[in-house]
Amino acid sequence: MTEMLINWLEWSPQLFKGLLVSVQLAGLALLFGMPIGLILALISSSKNRLVRHIAVALVEIGRGAPALVVLQMVYYGLPASGLTVSAFTSGAIALALTTGAYTSEILRAGLNAVPHREIEAGWALGMTHQDVLRFVVIPQGILFAVPALMGFAIIIFQATALTYTIAIPELLARAYRVGAATYLYLDVLILAGLFYLAITVPFGWLVSYTERRLGSHLG
Template identity: 35%
Template structure:
């Protein structure tokens, strides 16, 4: 019996590629939203306003304490029971953004806290407010520190979009499921899907590694 069927592969490469495009589109939308929202969450978590810190902590712990799959199901299938109805793509974007923002906020926080107190003191000596110092001095340095970690999270996000098949987003895994239900060519279809994921993930991982090396080299040059 032939496991990898070239005819099936050729006949279905178009729909599978369209699913891959949807996967990449979903990933980029969530990346853009998470980068902004996670920073706001991180800053809120370091705020002097105690209720805001508690609210941020509760949000992060709630996300960490529940699986992403449940969060997707809850937003798409449970919220309509209280009158909140979202299409599958919007529900997927919201769930992924909330999930990844919680984790990325901790990455941001670690990067900000890694900046030495002397930087804050120098900004204060120049007459900068804390907000101005954060924007002009602290955040630019913190972002450079956290770029490798952010890159790794975004590679994981690209693969986690497969969970969105549970809410019928027509990404590549969902597309393969629909086709396989008709022709039962699971080996061929899911092998193609695996190759597609690897084709995107591997170069992305190498890019993250390259950026990390560049950041380290630049930091060493500044220390000389």
């Protein structure tokens, strides 16, 4: 046990660097993916049947395709189309696309949860449809969706581990690198798991706290 702790102290700086890469990937995926999800949520509620069906089809394809498959398609597909991007950029794009597909349903549920009487009140005040969306529906819909979006943020952070398959030096990739050098795979993977837990457990508590506070406020 003492030897394991000594090894952990030695490996921790390297794994911490990988953790920072994982956090950056998750942050970029959420930063660019959630606006995509909001756009898809709005389009999927369009009165135009063709536009609505296209949006729904994109969401279903995005949700049905495993994140690993999307990652590989982006990583190998972009260079094949003539675009030269780094592995990190490919990983961020792939995770953002997956984020957009999943958060679209979360946000659509939030938008649908806005009381119709408040929409009618906006119309009664002479607001246009765009103004009602901008000032009434979207702000409140996002507020309703916050706990679920925060919960999804944990999932997408965990999904960053998939990017080790395209040689991004995130947490799991660095753990495997240490394991390959020392053959102590179990020890280093336990440490990597603790690093993941150091992020996901406190954030999970924050999600629960936010859900209670918003439930009390919105109730």
